[in-house]
Amino acid sequence: MPTARAKRSTSPASVPDTPPSATAARRKPRAGTGPTPREAILSRYLPRILTAKVYDVARETELETARNLSARLGNQVLLKREDNQPVFSFKLRGAYNKMAHLSAEELARGVICASAGNHAQGVALGAQRLGCRALIVMPRTTPQVKVDAVRALKGEVVLEGDSYSDAYETAVQIAQRDHLTFVHPFDDPLVIAGQGTIAMEILRQHQGPIDAVFVAIGGGGLISGVAAYLKAVRPEIRVIGVQTTDSDAMMRSVQAGKRVRLNDVGLFADGTAVKQVGEETFRIARELVDEFMVVDTDAVCAAIKDVFQDTRSIIEPSGGLSVAAVKQYVERTGCTGKTFVAITCGANMNFDRLRFVAERAEMGEEREALFAVTIPEERGSFRRFCELLGPRSVTEFNYRISDERVAHIFVGVGMSRRGESVEIADTFRQHGFDAIDLSHDDLAKEHLRHMVGGHSPLTENERLFRFVFPERPGALMRFLSSLHPSWNISLFHYRNQGADYGRILVGIQVPRSDRASFRRFLNTLDYPWVEESDNPVYRLFLR
Structure with a gap:
């Protein structure tokens, strides 16, 4: 993903073992010259941060090790839990x-x-x-x-x-x-100084090496305060700012050398959805921030899941930006054995959004791949395709008969590693099934997966059933192997919702002469079922 490096002035030497009063921020300008812009910022903000009045309402939040994420990335990841503040935000x-x-x-x-x-x-x-x-x-x-x-x-x-x-x-x-x-949310020196107390706590809580601190950026108040303190006290620590791909005003401004106003901003990470950063925050970030990164929605959703697995807490999208960037940074650089701090800056999220987050988290981790697969419209081809999936977890299956020659299937498949979707698509093609990898197609992820199906002229003798399947490998194949070869599946819809049981909608074309044997099949099936052939919704939208 794209990154931007800030324009930098010459950094002062690191003096990690001396008190703040002896750092570069307090050094006198060189004889005959004034302070550099960097030195002026540090000398202005360090005393303001040290004397900030925040603890009448704020608390010193935890700096926790994300143990599972750290083990997976091969680096120590520390979470600065600003989502635990009384108002669930810094x-x-x-x-x-x-x-x-x-x-x-x-x-x-x-x-x-x-x-x-x-x-x-x-x-x-x-x-x-x-x-x-x-x-x-x-x-x-x-x-x-x-x-x-x-x-x-x-x-x-x-x-x-x-x-x-x-x-x-x-x-x-x-x-x-x-x-x-x-009271400006970010473009005010006193507001910036208040946010800078987070960095003061980080260094007090972890006195060992820190390689980088990752900070979400909206208007820039948080990263300005954090960078001002870190670069004054521990200038060797990299400060990395993070924005979403659709709300990257700070990154674009740094690249342009002036403040840029975005026409529109994405609203998923609403806490950082700012069209134009502040004058003061831009001035500070341009001088002090080492690097800017952007992350997409899927990566943020995956980060929210990562934090939940380590802390059993749910952070808001903006709070997940820093964690998403740590993962992206490690993947890009291949580093190991480093120590990174991610500021989880908030936890104010509508409960209704969790459905979307859970669905897109798998895409962000590349644990789910989506495919459009074309198979021959003939008896047995549906089963052959399912057999080809083998032990892989099927996360979604959408199919509606629409053509006498070919059938188009929208299928989600669980993956065990990044990049596996290419191998899966190749396997489909090698066995005669045309396949398109839709894993990075926003239209497919946001809309088409919910729209596959519709009316069909080829529904003679079709009956519609809802089945409840146990969510375990082999359940689908057991069902398919029980079907008589002369019965044709004309509709299939399934989506893994994370429950113990999956709910599947199936259209089956049964000749009139086979109705007795089909009834025996239903009676011997271990799965609960309900026939929906007379449901008016079926007749309005699917028949």
């Missing part, structure tokens, strides 16, 4: 630090912010603690769990626009009209 650090520095008069008038949800909760909690009014402008696309959380903290919610940038414009107008103090 955002309360910067928000409260800003608000704690306001005057009594400013607090009396109240505060306002624009946020996709996590910053909003931080502002609402801070306002509750400080006893002031908080008006929160949120995009209409914000997950309901975040809207409800803000209201539970007594924040006043206004829903406006489809992205953070839309909500921001509305919030600025209201702030000017009502004389409220605007």
Whole structure:
């Protein structure tokens, strides 16, 4: 996947064993010259981070070893669990630090912010603690769990626009009209300093070598604070910023040498869906961040699953960016024995999204491959194809009779290693079945897998049944081997939902003369079944 390297100034020498006051950030400029932009940033932000007021509302979160992921990658992966904050996100650090520095008069008038949800909760909690009014402008696309959380903290919610940038414009107008103090989610030195306390905790919690810290980027406040502290105290640690492929404003800005505004942003990782990064955060990130990476939706879903397997916690998509990037970085570089920190920055996700995450996680890990396979429309070819799959796990099977000569099957197959889909497709072709690998086809993954089927003119003597199968190898072949050779399968739909039992819809063409033997077949079958031949949905959409 593409990466971008930041424009760099000359790094000061690493002084890992000296206190922060003796680091490069506190060094005096060379005689006759002013400080470099890098030195100016470090000297400005280090004292602000060290004196940040965050612990009235925030807690020092755990730095946990992701044992399963570390073993799989051959590197130590440490998770900085900002998803365990009281509002399930790091955002309360910067928000409260800003608000704690306001005057009594400013607090009396109240505060306002624009946020996709996590910053909003931080502002609402801070306002509750400080006893002031908080008006929160949120995009209409914000997950309901975040809207409800803000209201539970007594924040006043206004829903406006489809992205953070839309909500921001509305919030600025209201702030000017009502004389409220605007608490920026990222482009404010006090907010940046508050987020920088995360890096301070990381170095306190792990005093051994750290090769890189991976940080999600939305507007840039988190990575600016983290980079400012790390490069002042431990400049040898690489800081790697991570964005999604459809919300990469910071990476594009660094590449262009100026702030770039995106026309649209992806909304899956809503916490980092920002059309334009801040002026201050861009200035800091361009100077201090070592590398920028982008990850796609499937990789983020796989990362959410990885964190769950190690911690039994579910993080939000933006919280999975850093973990996805660690995996991608290790695969790209082939490194081993390194120590990486991934900041899991939030856990505010709608429960309804878990279905999508679970489905796409297998694609992100390349544990599932999707194929379009063409087989002859003749009795026995369906069984031959299933026999060819052998012991492999079938994750999805969609087929509808539509042609007298050939049948088109949409099938998902479990994989044991990356790159196996090419071998599977070759095996299909070697046995006379044309196959197209759809594993990286977004149209197939997002839509076609749910649309295969429909009306067919070739449904004479077709009967429709729902069967419940135990989810174990061989169950499908046992069913197929029980069918009489003169019975034709005309429809088949199956999707592995992760349960102990799978539910399969099957259309079977049974000649009138075979109805008695077909009834005996059903009565001797060990699987529960329900006939749906008279179901009106079947007649409307499939017959």
